Amino acid sequence: MGKPDKTAVLLIAPETARLPDTMGHLARYIASKSGGLGEVIAALCSGLTERGVECHIATLYLKRRFQQECRLDDDAWYELRNRIDPEKIHLVNSSVFSHLASAYEGLPHQNAAEFQKQVVNHIITNVRAKYSGRLIVHSHDWMAGGIITAYARLRGCPVLHTVHNIHTGQTPLDMLAGVELAPLAPYLYFMSGNGSHHIDNHATAIKNASLVSFVGRRFLQEVVEGQFGGEALFGADLRREIRIKHEHGQTLTIFNAPSPVLHPERCPHVTVPYGPEDRVLEAKRQNLVEFQRRTGLRVDPEAILLYWPSRLDPTQKGIHLLEDIAHRFVIDHGDVQIAIVGNGVGGDRSHEEICGRIAWSSGGKIVYHRFAESLSMLGFAAASDVFGASLYEPCGQIDQLGNLYGATVTNRDTGGYHDKIREMALAVDGAPEDAGNGFLFRDYDSGGLWYGLHRSVEFHRRPAEVRESQLRRIMRETRTRDNPDRMVDQYIAAYERINGGVPLA
Numbered sequence: 001m002g003k004p005d006k007t008a009v010l011l012i013a014p015e016t017a018r019l020p021d022t023m024g025h026l027a028r029y030i031a032s033k034s035g036g037l038g039e040v041i042a043a044l045c046s047g048l049t050e051r052g053v054e055c056h057i058a059t060l061y062l063k064r065r066f067q068q069e070c071r072l073d074d075d076a077w078y079e080l081r082n083r084i085d086p087e088k089i090h091l092v093n094s095s096v097f098s099h100l101a102s103a104y105e106g107l108p109h110q111n112a113a114e115f116q117k118q119v120v121n122h123i124i125t126n127v128r129a130k131y132s133g134r135l136i137v138h139s140h141d142w143m144a145g146g147i148i149t150a151y152a153r154l155r156g157c158p159v160l161h162t163v164h165n166i167h168t169g170q171t172p173l174d175m176l177a178g179v180e181l182a183p184l185a186p187y188l189y190f191m192s193g194n195g196s197h198h199i200d201n202h203a204t205a206i207k208n209a210s211l212v213s214f215v216g217r218r219f220l221q222e223v224v225e226g227q228f229g230g231e232a233l234f235g236a237d238l239r240r241e242i243r244i245k246h247e248h249g250q251t252l253t254i255f256n257a258p259s260p261v262l263h264p265e266r267c268p269h270v271t272v273p274y275g276p277e278d279r280v281l282e283a284k285r286q287n288l289v290e291f292q293r294r295t296g297l298r299v300d301p302e303a304i305l306l307y308w309p310s311r312l313d314p315t316q317k318g319i320h321l322l323e324d325i326a327h328r329f330v331i332d333h334g335d336v337q338i339a340i341v342g343n344g345v346g347g348d349r350s351h352e353e354i355c356g357r358i359a360w361s362s363g364g365k366i367v368y369h370r371f372a373e374s375l376s377m378l379g380f381a382a383a384s385d386v387f388g389a390s391l392y393e394p395c396g397q398i399d400q401l402g403n404l405y406g407a408t409v410t411n412r413d414t415g416g417y418h419d420k421i422r423e424m425a426l427a428v429d430g431a432p433e434d435a436g437n438g439f440l441f442r443d444y445d446s447g448g449l450w451y452g453l454h455r456s457v458e459f460h461r462r463p464a465e466v467r468e469s470q471l472r473r474i475m476r477e478t479r480t481r482d483n484p485d486r487m488v489d490q491y492i493a494a495y496e497r498i499n500g501g502v503p504l505a
Contacts, residue, residue, distance in 0.1 A: 007134035007504055008054035009495060010127050012119060012144040014103035014111075016059055017042035017259070022049035023057065024087030029080065031069045032062045033373075034102045036256055036397035037140060037164045040215075040487075043259045044138075047488030052505035053495075054131065058123045060115055061091035063098040090127070092118045103143055104346070112143045112201060113175035119144075120151045120179055128157070136160065136495050136504075142168045145205025147179060150187035153208040158498035160491075161209035162254075163242075165394050166223070166234045168202035189237065206241040210250070210498040213491075215395035216416035217253040220246070228392060254491060255419070256395050257484040262377075264405050269377035276475035280406045281468050284381060291382035294375065297337050298364035304333075304460045306453060307383035307407070308340040309376050309398050312351035318389030318412070319351050324446035326358050330365040333457050339383075340368045341376050380405040385438070385456040389449045393417055399438065403478040406471040408459060409438035410452040420481075424459060428466065437474045 015038040019027035023045050033039065041057065048055040067077050094114040100106050103115070128135040137152040138160045139145055145161065146169075152159050170191060173181065176199075181188075189203040206212050214220040222228065223239060224246050245251050260266065264283075265275040271290040274283035285301045292299045312319040322340070330336050340359075344352045355368035369375060380386065386402025386409050393415035400420065402409040408424065411417040417440065424436035439459075441452035460467065495504055 006054050006131060007136060007499055007502065008056060008127060008131045009048060009136045009138055009504065010124065011041060011044060011055065011057045011138045011140070012148060013037065013041045013057065013059055013140040014115070014143040015041070016045075016057065018261075019057070019089065020046040020049060022046065023055070023089055024085065026084045026086045026089050029066060029070050029072075029084075030059075030089060030091075032059065032065050032102060034104065036215075036395065039259055039262070039397070040162075040164070040256050041140065043257065043484045044488060044491060046259070047484060048492070051488070051492065053492065054504075056088045056090060056127050058090040058092065058119050060097055060103050060111065061093040062100055062102070063093075065101050068101075090123045092123070094118075108143070109169050109171050110175060112146065112169050113171050115143060116147045116171070116201075117176060117179050119148050124148075124151065124155070124157070128155075136499060138162065138491075138495070139205055139209075140164060142202035142205065146171055146199050146201035147176060147181075147184055147188070147204075149205040149208040150184040153187050154183055158210045159205075159208055160211050160213060160494055160498060161205045162213045162215065163202075163206075163394065164215055166202075166238065166392075168200055168234065168238060170198040170200055173197045173199065189241075191237075200235070200237060203235075203238045203241050206238070206245060209245070211494055212242070212245045212251050213254050213494060214251065215254065215256050216393070216419050218418040219392065219394045219415035220251060220253060222392065222415060252494060254487060254494070255416075255482070256397060256400075257482045257487040258397065258400050258404060259484055262401065262404065263479075264381055267377050267381070269374040270381045271378065272381075274381075274406070276406075276472045276479070279468075280471050280475070281464055284384075284406055287378060287381035291339070291375075291378050292337075294378070295339060295367040295369055296364065297339065297367050300337070302335070303337045304335050304384045304457055305382055306336060306338045306456070307379050307386050307402075308338070308388065309342060309379055309386060309401075310388050311342045311371075312340075312344045312355065314351065315345075316391055316393075318391060318444065318449070319355075321389040321444075321446045321449045323351070323354050323358060325450050326366055327362060329450065329453065330362060333454075335461070336365075336457055338366045339379055340366070341371060341379050343371045380407065383407040384460045385410055385453070387411060387449075387453060387456070388417075389444070390414060390417065391444050396420070400478065400482050403437050403474050404482075406475050408456055408471075408474070410456045411438075411440065412444060412448065412452075413440040413442050424470070426466070426470070434470060434473060437477070
């Protein structure tokens with residue numbers, strides 16, 4: 001039971017990484033991570049409960065995904081569900097998405113409608129009642145927006161909405177049958193098209209939020225200042241709502257921070273665990289050889305491995321830029337290998353096929369594999385450099401993980417990468433002190449990516465003693481900078497701000 005004198009926090013999110021045991025006995029069986037958002041949710045649940053905050057989570061019941069993560073058949077899973085009290089974990093069940101691997105598969109707008117209806121009709125009311133009406137709603141991205149945030153505002157619940165990405169989803173009104181929409185109408189962001197009316201889920205969430213948090217400072221600035229104006233990345237309505245919140249002092253920035261369970265000395269997917277005080281290059285060399293064996297790369301412990309661990313997204317991540325140069329790059333740089341681990345976007349498999357053809361023709365110097373967590377994390381341990389080519393990036397996590405695993409990072413000078421990547425500068429080259437963690441390039445084209453990767457390769461050709469000291473420094477500095485305790489403290493401060501300054505614990 002809840003404690004009536006406390007204000008609870010209800011996290012509403014389409015995904016989560018493995019939840020902490022402090023959320024109840026069911027927690028160890030719930031994981032549906034698709035990206036960095038899931039890690040933030042798990043870290044928040046852990047940090048909030050450790051600090052004595054009453055924390056609940058509502059997420060989609062992706063039954064098949066949960067079973068696969070736990071390696072349980074139908075009978076074992078149903079027995080488990082029938083004997084474990086979910087406690088603070090509120091799973092939204094629907095045949096629409098129970099068989100899917102993520103909230104964004106199938107028909108995402110239909111998944112969102114099913115999810116939002118049950119959160120509004122049941123979960124918010126039930127959780128709130130346990131705390132005598134004291135509840136803060138923390139919604140994450142567009143799927144947790146829409147009628148959820150409109151209902152919370154109507155009923156007087158403070159809302160913190162976190163923008164992890166700028167995508168939105170539009171829900172046709174006829175998909176929301178069963179929800180009393182009339183009282184919500186003043187709080188909804190309506191759109192019309194194709195002869196029907198829709199709700200813009202993300203614009204609605206931002207409109208109703210007491211505070212809107214962004215996961216990167218530079219990205220918020222880029223949106224407010226109207227950058228990407230020539231790109232069809234997000235609508236004018238969404239930008240307008242963000243600007244209004246910003247002008248009224250209702251935006252803030254809280255950087256994501258990877259959970260300590262992802263550190264290379266703890267990660268179960270790393271062949272040779274290591275930390276910043278160990279022989280980093282030797283450990284990475286052994287992990288590289290194992291990664292090469294598993295993926296089909298030519299086994300060469302001295303190879304410089306450039307690692308792409310992102311989805312194959314041509315609208316944001318720039319996979320087409322890598323496709324343009326990959327083959328030529330490994331020919332011109334004979335000591336370099338390239339590994340790509342990631343899935344296409346939605347039902348688009350075209351870039352998976354392109355990357356597969358490039359890999360097949362490379363003679364073992366380039367590989368492509370679809371995403372698997374075990375292979376992806378081993379790739380970080382094997383990598384010399386973790387790279388991408390983003391057009392825009394709210395935060396980014398691959399640079400943080402790359403640095404944690406003793407790799408440099410290379411990406412375009414935008415958004416979260418502008419916030420976190422500092423150019424390498426070495427005292428042996430005349431710099432005042434050793435500094436930096438990677439390499440930035442300016443232009444969103446294949447020439448820009450080539451330039452950034454070439455600079456990284458030049459660093460990784462330096463003597464081992466130079467690289468060893470720099471990679472250890474980068475690992476240590478990243479642990480200090482990207483601290484999950486600091487992230488949780490900042491979210492608690494935001495909750496208390498919208499709670500009228502009243503402490504939560």
